[in-house]
Every structure is written in structure tokens, then in C-alpha cells.
Amino acid sequence: MAQAILQSSSVTAFSSSSRDLRSNSAKPTTIFGTQLRLLETKQSHFRISNSSQSNSDLRLKKEPLSISEEIISNEQKLKENECDLFSEMKQRFLSFKRNSYLENLERFEKLAKGQAPKFMVVACADSRVCPSRILGFQPGEAFVVRNVANLVPPYESGPSETNAALEFAVNSLEVENILIVGHSCCGGIRALMSMHDDTSPSSFITNWVAVGKPARVSTKAAVSNLKFDQQCRHCEKESINQSLLNLLTYPWVYEKARKGMLSIHGGYYDFVECSFEKWTLDPERSRSKLDGGYPIKNREYWS
Numbered sequence: 030m031a032q033a034i035l036q037s038s039s040v041t042a043f044s045s046s047s048r049d050l051r052s053n054s055a056k057p058t059t060i061f062g063t064q065l066r067l068l069e070t071k072q073s074h075f076r077i078s079n080s081s082q083s084n085s086d087l088r089l090k091k092e093p094l095s096i097s098e099e100i101i102s103n104e105q106k107l108k109e110n111e112c113d114l115f116s117e118m119k120q121r122f123l124s125f126k127r128n129s130y131l132e133n134l135e136r137f138e139k140l141a142k143g144q145a146p147k148f149m150v151v152a153c154a155d156s157r158v159c160p161s162r163i164l165g166f167q168p169g170e171a172f173v174v175r176n177v178a179n180l181v182p183p184y185e186s187g188p189s190e191t192n193a194a195l196e197f198a199v200n201s202l203e204v205e206n207i208l209i210v211g212h213s214c215c216g217g218i219r220a221l222m223s224m225h226d227d228t229s230p231s232s233f234i235t236n237w238v239a240v241g242k243p244a245r246v247s248t249k250a251a252v253s254n255l256k257f258d259q260q261c262r263h264c265e266k267e268s269i270n271q272s273l274l275n276l277l278t279y280p281w282v283y284e285k286a287r288k289g290m291l292s293i294h295g296g297y298y299d300f301v302e303c304s305f306e307k308w309t310l311d312p313e314r315s316r317s318k319l320d321g322g323y324p325i326k327n328r329e330y331w332s
Contacts, residue, residue: 149198152210153179178217181272211269244268286312304332
């Protein structure tokens with residue numbers, strides 16, 4: 030009996046040992062499988078990371094454009110922009126032809142034979158100040174010359190494109206009105222006001238705006254206590270009046286103005302407020318300032 034119990038115990042112990050062995054032998058397999066999956070995941074991440082790093086490196090290592098390639102690229106961009114600009118301009122022209130030219134064909138056929146404008150306009154070259162746009166001049170109504178700061182040099186200054194246009198308008202076209210239009214925020218006047226008295230003109234711009242020095246001097250004398258922007262605004266109007274007086278230095282302008290055959294006007298367009306001032310020079314009173322002011326009349330303010 031004792032032998033049977035011993036054998037049973039041995040069998041039980043053996044069975045228990047076998048189960049433990051199987052259990053213990055299974056654990057490393059499970060752990061190894063988990064470790065294998067983790068290893069595969071890490072390798073996958075590593076490959077993705079390496080792939081991203083390689084792509085990044087490729088981007089970083091991209092060779093810069095050569096000078097010739099950069100020039101070609103810039104030229105292509107310019108051509109594309111030019112095409113867009115002229116495509117829009119083409120549509121504007123075709124719209125003008127359809128809605129203006131063809132609608133007023135008889136008038137344009139008459140203009141093709143000659144012009145007889147009532148106005149000569151001297152305006153600034155500033156892109157924001159188009160006299161035909163803001164004052165509504167139609168084709169054939171105004172002979173326009175534009176320059177930096179809408180200046181008229183005196184007769185003794187010699188030939189320029191402005192007084193050449195003036196001579197043609199007054200003597201050939203026989204206009205009845207000369208209108209000088211100045212405006213707010215004028216870069217030419219700002220350049221004039223920035224000049225120093227002892228500085229000689231060193232560029233085309235300073236050489237031209239020096240024509241307005243008398244207006245600068247009178248502005249400094251009158252409003253030197255004001256801020257620079259306010260001085261410039263004062264000079265914008267002062268230079269118009271100075272140019273009106275300069276017109277009278279031309280013998281054929283003064284003679285027609287004195288006889289009442291030609292009227293001389295000043296105008297100031299404030300495009301910030303969209304307002305317009307208009308006044309007329311009185312040539313009978315003087316060719317120069319009177320009592321610290323200008324001989325003007327018929328001042329109007331449009332707003």
C-alpha cells in the first residue's frame with residue numbers, strides 16, 4: 030500500500046512537474062513572439078524614418094538654379110505677367126471701342142480731321158491724377174501735358190516739352206483756357222521741399238523740380254513752424270500759383286490773357302478727400318503777387 034501511495038505521489042509529482050515544464054516552456058515562446066512583433070514595429074518605424082530622412086535630405090541637397098536658369102525662370106514669370114496685363118488692357122480697349130467709339134462714330138470721324146480743344150491742361154504725371162478721368166474731359170476737349178509736379182517753367186528757362194506744348198496749344202490750337210492741376214500727396218513737391226538751399230541739382234528729378242524753388246522759398250517763409258507734411262501741402266498749392274505767374278512771362282500768353290482771349294486757371298485735386306478747388310488768375314491786376322497774395326478771382330470749392 031505504501032508502495033502504491035509512493036507511486037501515486039511520484040505520478041502526481043511527475044504530472045505536476047510536466048505541467049510546470051510545459052507552462053515554463055510556453056512562456057518564453059509568448060515573450061519571444063511579443064518581442065518579435067515589437068522588433069518588427071521598430072524596424073518599420075525605422076524604415077519610415079529613414080525614408081522621410083532620405084526625402085528630406087534629397088530636398089535639402091537639391092542643387093540651386095544656375096544664373097542662366099534663374100534668368101530664364103524670371104523671364105518666363107515676366108512674360109506671364111505681361112500677358113495678363115495686356116490681356117486686361119485688350120479687353121478695356123475693346124470695351125472702349127464697343128461702348129464709346131462705335132456709339133459716337135460721327136464724333137470720332139470728325140476728330141480724325143482735326144482738333145479744336147477749349148482747354149490746355151498742365152497736370153502731374155502721378156498715376157493717381159488723370160485729368161480726363163477726374164474732370165470728365167472727352168476726346169478732343171483738352172490738350173494735356175503732364176510732368177512731375179505739374180510745373181510750368183518761366184519763359185527765360187529755355188525750351189522744354191512743357192513750354193513747347195504750351196506754345197502749340199496757345200498759338201496753333203488757340204485754346205481759350207489754360208488749367209494747371211496740382212494734387213495732394215505730390216512726390217515731386219515733396220522732393221522740392223526736401224532740397225537744401227546750398228545743394229546743386231544732382232539728378233533729372235531735382236534738376237526739374239528746382240523750377241519750383243520760388244514756391245519752396247515762400248512756403249518756408251510762411252509756414253516753417255508747421256510739420257513737414259503740412260509744409261508740403263502748402264507748397265502744392267503755392268507752386269500752382271507760381272506756375273500761373275510763370276505763364277504770364279510768355280509774351281504770347283500774356284498778350285492774349287490781357288485782351289481777354291485766354292483765361293488762366295489753377296486747380297487742386299485732393300484725392301484723399303476727393304475734393305477739388307478751382308480759381309482764376311486776374312492778369313489785369315499784376316504779373317506778380319499783390320499784398321502778399323496772388324491776383325486771383327472766382328475761387329470755387331467742389332466737394
